[in-house]
Amino acid sequence: xxxxxxxxxxxxxxxxxxxxxxxxxxxxxxxxxxxxxxxxxxxxxxxxxxxxxxxxxxxxxxxxxxxxxxxxxxxxxxxxxxxxxxxxxxxxxxxxxxxxxxxxxxxxxxxxxxxxxxxxxxxxxxxxxxxxxxxxxxxxxxxxxxxxxxxxxxxxxxxxxxxxxxxxxxxxxxxxxxxxxxxxxxxxxxxxxxxxxxxxxxxxxxxxxxxxxxxxxxxxxxxxxxxxxxxxxxxxxxxxxxxxxxxxxxxxxxxxxxxxxxxxxxxxxxxxxxxxxxxxxxxxxxxxxxxxxxxxxxxxxxxxxxxxxxxxxxxxxxxxxxxxxxxxxxxxxx
Amino acid sequence: xxxxxxxxxxxxxxxxxxxxxxxxxxxxxxxxxxxxxxxxxxxxxxxxxxxxxxxxxxxxxxxxxxxxxxxxxxxxxxxxxxxxxxxxxxxxxxxxxxxxxxxxxxxxxxxxxxxxxxxxxxxxxxxxxxxxxxxxxxxxxxxxxxxxxxxxxxxxxxxxxxxxxxxxxxxxxxxxxxxxxxxxxxxxxxxxxxxxxxxxxxxxxxxxxxxxxxxxxxxxxxxxxxxxxxxxxxxxxxxxxxxxxxxxxxxxxxxxxxxxxxxxxxxxxxxxxxxxxxxxxxxxxxxxxxxxxxxx
Numbered sequence: 244x245x246x247x248x249x250x251x252x253x254x255x256x257x258x259x260x261x262x263x264x265x266x267x268x269x270x271x272x273x274x275x276x277x278x279x280x281x282x283x284x285x286x287x288x289x290x291x292x293x294x295x296x297x298x299x300x301x302x303x304x305x306x307x308x309x310x311x312x313x314x315x316x317x318x319x320x321x322x323x324x325x326x327x328x329x330x331x332x333x334x335x336x337x338x339x340x341x342x343x344x345x346x347x348x349x350x351x352x353x354x355x356x357x358x359x360x361x362x363x364x365x366x367x368x369x370x371x372x373x374x375x376x377x378x379x380x381x382x383x384x385x386x387x388x389x390x391x392x393x394x395x396x397x398x399x400x401x402x403x404x405x406x407x408x409x410x411x412x413x414x415x416x417x418x419x420x421x422x423x424x425x426x427x428x429x430x431x432x433x434x435x436x437x438x439x440x441x442x443x444x445x446x447x448x449x450x451x452x453x454x455x456x457x458x459x460x461x462x463x464x465x466x467x468x469x470x471x472x473x474x475x476x477x478x479x480x481x482x483x484x485x486x487x488x489x490x491x492x493x494x495x496x497x498x499x500x501x502x503x504x505x506x507x508x509x510x511x512x513x514x515x516x517x518x519x520x521x522x523x524x525x526x527x528x529x530x531x532x533x534x535x536x537x538x539x540x541x542x543x544x545x546x547x548x549x550x551x552x553x554x555x556x557x558x559x560x561x562x563x564x565x566x567x568x569x570x571x572x573x574x575x576x577x
Numbered sequence: 578x579x580x581x582x583x584x585x586x587x588x589x590x591x592x593x594x595x596x597x598x599x600x601x602x603x604x605x606x607x608x609x610x611x612x613x614x615x616x617x618x619x620x621x622x623x624x625x626x627x628x629x630x631x632x633x634x635x636x637x638x639x640x641x642x643x644x645x646x647x648x649x650x651x652x653x654x655x656x657x658x659x660x661x662x663x664x665x666x667x668x669x670x671x672x673x674x675x676x677x678x679x680x681x682x683x684x685x686x687x688x689x690x691x692x693x694x695x696x697x698x699x700x701x702x703x704x705x706x707x708x709x710x711x712x713x714x715x716x717x718x719x720x721x722x723x724x725x726x727x728x729x730x731x732x733x734x735x736x737x738x739x740x741x742x743x744x745x746x747x748x749x750x751x752x753x754x755x756x757x758x759x760x761x762x763x764x765x766x767x768x769x770x771x772x773x774x775x776x777x778x779x780x781x782x783x784x785x786x787x788x789x790x791x792x793x794x795x796x797x798x799x800x801x802x803x804x805x806x807x808x809x810x811x812x813x814x815x816x817x818x819x820x821x822x823x824x825x826x827x828x829x830x831x832x833x834x835x836x837x838x839x840x841x842x843x844x845x846x847x848x849x850x851x852x853x854x855x856x857x858x859x860x861x862x863x864x865x866x867x868x869x870x871x872x873x
Contacts, residue, residue: 388741389629401818402831427827428740430819432728436735437821443611443736540599545592 268298268512272320274305275543279533280455281325284350284524286547288324291558294573295566296515311335314505315343321508322519325350329498330404345509347502348520354497356454356466356526357405359396359412363463364445374468375492379421384447393424397437397450400430404483408495409451411482415490416469426450438462455526460534469494522561528554548577610737621743628689628742635681643681644668651854655861664858667850676825676847683824684851686742686817687810690749691855694806698754699799702761703787712762719755727752727816740821748817753809760802764795793867800863804856811852 271292275285285302292300303320310323311331315338328335328346338344361372365384371377378385387393396418399405406427413425428434434450435458441448442462449467452459474493481487502519509516524532536546551558551574559567590598635643644665651657651664671680705712727748734744768791776790792799818826825844832841 388739389625400830401827402833406831426740427821427823429821429827429830432732433735433740433820436732437740440610440614440736440739443607444614538600540596540603 268292268296268515271298271300271322271508271512271515272303273300274310274314274320274323275302276305276307276310276323276325279457279536279543280529282543283532283536283546283550284324286543287550287558288322288519288522290547290551290573291518291562291566291570292515295562295570296512296518298512298515307331311503314338314503318343318505318507321505322347323503324519326501326503327355327498328501328503335503342506344503345506347504347509347516349500349523350502351455351500351526351529352523353526355500356497357408357451357495358453358466359409359450359469360452360459360464360466361449362442362445362447363465365447366465372467373465374470375416376470378449378467379416379418382422385423385449386447387424387426390424392422394422395449396423396425397428397434397448398425399428399451400434401427405451405453407485408478408482411484411487411490412469412492415482415492423449438464455524455529455533457530457533457537460530460532461537518562518566522558524557528557548574552577606733607736610733614737618738618743621738624746625743628686628746631689632682632685635685636678640672640677647854651858654858654865656865657861660857660861664854667854671847671850674843674847676828676844679823679825679828679844680847680851683811683814683826683848686745686822686824687749687807687814687851687855690746690753690810691803691807693746694750694754694810695757695803697750698757698802698806699761702758702799702802703765703792705758705762706765706791715758719758722751723755727813728819731816731820735820742822744820745817745822748820749810749813752813752816753806756805756809757799757802760798760805761795764798764802765791767798768794796863796867800860803859803863807855807859808852811848811855814848 273285273288273292275282289300289302292298305320305323307327307330310320311326311334313319314323315334326335335344339346359375361378366373369377369381372381382394385394385396387395396413398413399409410425413419413423418425428437428450434452435456437450438448438452438458439462440446452464469492471492471494473496474491475496477491477493478496481490482493502522504516504519532546532550535541535549536543539545541549551570555571558570562570647668648661648665652661655661668680671677701715705715730751731744731748734747738744738747772790772794773786776786781789814822814824815826815829818824818830825848828844829841829848832838832844
């Protein structure tokens with residue numbers, strides 16, 4: 244038995260040392276944020292960096308604020324693959340100015356998409372429900388769980404940034420006088436749970452949500468048109484402000500979702516920077532991937548392997564042929 | 578790999594087998610909720626109507642009336658002017674700091690949950706005390722209820738019943754009912770065998786023994802259980818607000834995510850005040866009934 248254990252130890256040691264030898268671009272840390280799309284992209288990056296660029300890529304747990312702060316102040320981790328940069332715009336801009344970090348590329352080409360949504364099966368029955376006027380006219384459809392005289396609008400959970408914007412838009416479009424009550428779902432899980440419940444039973448649902456998310460990939464929803472277009476100035480100066488007194492309707496402008504890297508890493512590995520600057524997903528593609536991920540209850544690693552195997556034409560564009568062949572070879576060995 | 582890999586690594590289902598199990602169970606739950614969700618919702622409708630009515634009643638009553646009634650309860654239960662004045666003062670301060678509406682919402686849902694917990698808990702506790710088999714079955718269930726992280730069962734409940742008051746009440750009851758069950762059981766089991774024998778010798782029936790001897794003697798323990806139930810129900814306020822229950826939990830959540838320390842502290846203190854008031858009133862009521870019982 245001792246011998247077996249010794250052999251297995253030897254084998255593990257051997258596999259460690261081979262991976263350690265294969266390092267030209269060196270040790271790279273990638274922030275693995277705690278939501279599905281970010282962990283998927285982090286795993287795709289890890290696989291491509293490891294097998295295509297021979298980096299010693301490693302995932303470290305992260306979240307927007309702490310990771311951003313650590314990258315600016317400590318230069319670690321090296322790459323944040325999906326950064327919703329509006330959420331800490333000032334700090335990031337300052338970091339870029341001081342030459343500590345750099346935007347490597349756009350991760351989601353359509354940008355993060357926010358809005359008020361209704362299920363697609365409702366719009367199929369009544370196309371007017373895709374507009375805010377139609378929603379107001381049919382307010383009675385959206386039954387309030389607690390008060391039969393009111394209609395339900397599911398807002399954004401307490402304390403989130405979007406609570407302010409969705410609340411202001413609720414006022415701006417005067418949903419209150421159409422009979423709607425702004426319901427606070429309390430948490431992200433509460434909000435997605437309410438969508439899942441409505442969808443499973445084909446009930447009416449109207450509320451705030453954002454993409455790309457597994458929920459919008461799995462449940463087909465239609466973004467309600469406010470009929471106002473996007474007024475970026477109004478959105479920035481009033482809709483997102485707590486003390487906005489006279490909000491006017493505007494659609495949500497797409498929010499920037501970028502790859503952020505530390506300046507040190509950008510200088511060290513220009514070829515990886517070239518990859519990061521061309522690596523991007525559309526929201527439709529990401530929603531599909533996330534829906535697959537949730538359906539299969541897969542983790543980020545498994546989904547990344549699925550993506551790399553089944554969507555070759557997408558990622559082949561991000562790297563040159565020699566690198567692509569190396570990645571394909573690694574995929575074949577899975 | 579060698580055949581002896583189980584020596585160095587724990588035998589494990591492979592990814593696909595595990596996935597199949599998870600998907601099958603999730604799928605089964607989804608079809609269950611699709612199939613029976615509406616009828617289960619309908620079952621809880623009377624409770625929901627009552628909850629809404631009670632909350633509206635508390636919210637629409639003038640503040641001085643609510644404080645007056647609460648102070649009245651406090652006096653009737655304790656006959657102590659000190660407690661009565663503190664109760665009125667605490668509620669006045671809560672209102673003064675702008676937390677009146679949320680406190681009324683929390684109070685309505687907590688009062689109903691606590692009463693339901695006691696109504697469910699006492700009979701189960703009695704059944705447990707009278708049968709060892711019931712006890713050996715209920716104890717592990719109580720352990721699960723107290724330790725299972727709330728969100729594990731909350732999100733399935735949300736899929737079944739939607740967000741709002743009913744899932745909130747269910748969550749609060751699951752977490753807060755165990756102490757009253759445990760201590761009712763313990764209290765009855767601790768009653769002296771000789772006292773019971775004496776009661777039997779006087780010709781008391783089983784029911785007479787239970788209500789005339791066991792329950793009154795177990796009262797101090799039962800009241801300790803009710804105290805713990807109240808405290809745990811109030812501790813669940815924040816969790817309940819994470820599935821859309823209005824009340825003091827919402828500002829607490831908001832202040833946690835935004836780091837508004839004062840707002841968090843004020844609302845937290847309001848929850849504490851509610852807990853202490855409920856507890857003091859119920860405890861002094863129990864103490865007085867016990868004294869009158871012993872005085873007989």
